[in-house]
Amino acid sequence: MGITNPWEPIQTITNAQTPRLSRGVHVESGTGILLTQVNKLLGWSRSSSLWPALFGLACCAIEMMATSAARFDLARFGAEVYRASPRQADLMIVAGRCSVKMAPVIRQIYDQMPDPKWVISMGACASCGGVFNNYAIVQGVDKIIPVDIFIPGCPPTPDMLLYGFNQLQEKIRLGIPNPPDPFKAGQVKNLGSEN
């Protein structure tokens, strides 16, 4: 057929790198009641004092700053201490558009964070490229680092960021593991034609 519809997207698979995980409590087999309680304690303590690494890139960073300001206080969830050094942080909020020049830097900062670590991808540009579908922007930062929580919006209002943050806290308390790292070979099954 000679005429192609220029409006039809050539998208056949989902853009999300991370596979869908089931909700529910993940308890390692063979543990007794004591270890479950310890896991619960660890989950509670980790989720109540998440220390974000400063990673504001663009406009979403302004909303992230507004979230830690007086009206939408992020400190009541234990996260007012933004660590400048990634070695002291356990949460990376990627706030803003990631350009191709910045991509190796994001990966390096993520690698410098010690385990356990989580990533919130804040905003449309970090989740999927957003408004900018072009040569300069990484179409979703989950191509580079494993993302736990995606927050849509351009920019998401601070209450949306707080909701996403609360979802992450619940995820930590439930013990849901991190998604697979896109850079570790073999861990990623590309959904789509090459199965």
Next chain:
Amino acid sequence: MLEQHPELHITDSVQIDEKTHVDTMTINMGPQHPSTHGVLRLIVTLEGETVVKIVPDIGYLHTGIEKTAEAKSYFQALVVTDRMDYLAPLSNNLGYSLAVEKLLGVEEMPAKAVYARVLLVELQRIASHLVWLGTSALDLGAQSMFLYCFREREMILDIFELVSGVRLMTSYIMPGGLQAELPPGFDAKVQEFLDVFPERLQEYHDLLTNNQLWIERTKGIAKINSDDAIAWGCSGPVLRGSGVAWDVRKMYPYAGYEQFEFDIPVGSNGDVYDRYLVRMLEMQESLKIVQQALDGMPEGPYQISDHKIVPPPKWSVATNMEALIHHFKLYTEGYRPPKGEVYQRIEAPKGELGFYLVSDGTARPYRMHVRAPSFANLEALPKMVEGELLSDVISAIGSIDIVLGEVDR
């Protein structure tokens, strides 16, 4: 030491005489760093604590906005212009809208749209300066300033949310007027802000302006004289802080600014303290303009009446055939300005923001180039900071008020 030994600028160790040698150290600041406002990378060569050479490395936020705008219609490209200087999206929208209106040859703008545009852009100037004040004070150690400034800024963002539904990235000022009518509670909300803000501004003055610590960190730091500032393309508070009384609102009045009475504060020394004072006084002048615009706001339409450019009201699309056709043509194809090019300059909070639009007669801009004020201001950073201490680099970057979204576009 620096003048006598120019080789210090590039080598790591220089032998001064048989007993002494001086070592320089090149360090990397950023792109992820708590006090660079955005993803800016600075490669700093230090001799002890003194900066010998500083090279800014930008491009970490390059978004291809100019190329994206070439693929969208004029109305759609309005949305990407918000995201450049993301601290003052309404200013970007105004610059773009004025440029497109110039291209189209739109002469008359209804008075209500003029007043509303000026009011919103001046509120946006105050919001942008509040973020500057909060973050640069935070960098220099005054941490509570951040919380105070953002508290005031929330009031302004409430006003923006009232008119457009969005806190940032409103895209409310469009070519042809405003996107929608100003809602009923607008006057009351703006008046509430105007009643509260002057004393808060006085509070900031009391905290910082005569504070010995602040003066030590900012007076005499990162100077640039007026000839250098002009040669290096600085504009906005950086240029005015150096003593040049240059403000695009007064020199090339646009969008009705000639009807309003305001002064432009001008510094004398060109150091960080003067730029700080210029911006504080500018916030006061913006308050004056907002009060005048609110008091004198006329009744009338909020858009031009040419429906080949602005969409007709939605209720008429359902009943009127011509309105339906205009709506259809505008949203599928868009208007086609005649061939030509324009350069529209406005006074954004950061400096002179220019939009260079080239039209080839089709519905998409052939080229949109944005003259970003922070790009030129950042270029002057080495001039300001070489020879100063490393901690003065932080003061200097804060005082230039760069936004990497507009430097990198």
Next chain:
Amino acid sequence: MAETVTTLAAKTVELVRGKFREAVLEEALHRGETTIVVMPDKIAAVAKFLRDHTALRYNFLADLTAVDWPEREPRYDVVYHLLSTKTRAVVRLKIRVGQPGEEHPAAPTVSTVWPTANWYEREVYDLFGITFTGHPDLRRILMPDDWTSHPLRKDYPLTGVELPEPHWGGQVPLDQPLPEGIGRQTMRVTHSRPPTPPRPEPEPGE
């Protein structure tokens, strides 16, 4: 200020034509803005003349950019926006460079006249590929240092072309095999709407 912006612009054209008679190719006045097109090799001399002339004093280079007209020869327009803080004068200068088959057209630099042109010319080199002879430090400024192409040219697609590691993101087209472990670009859109025919020129006498 005794003279208005328009009279100063007219005076600029007159003075430039007077001094550089053969170098001025054309002039235009559209929407109140004056444009002067000069020959590329004379731009540095014209710039210096405009900066130092006592009646004009164009001491501020507001903007330096380029426009790509791929069907035209010469291909690129390098555009300079000048302004004078002393006399309020405003003018736009243009030069046309880029013969067909020339991969990196050359133009003289004006960074000796206005130091601020340094970064602007680097940006034009990065995005268009126009080299500036005499520039002190011509290297890429916005794209990564090992980028091989010039993105703002009209023949460069909006979503980019495939590039070797370590470039992530909107670089990998759909129909090629992917390196291990790298995600894939799924939407390939070069324009959000099909191109439209140009607006018909107004009839003479309209």
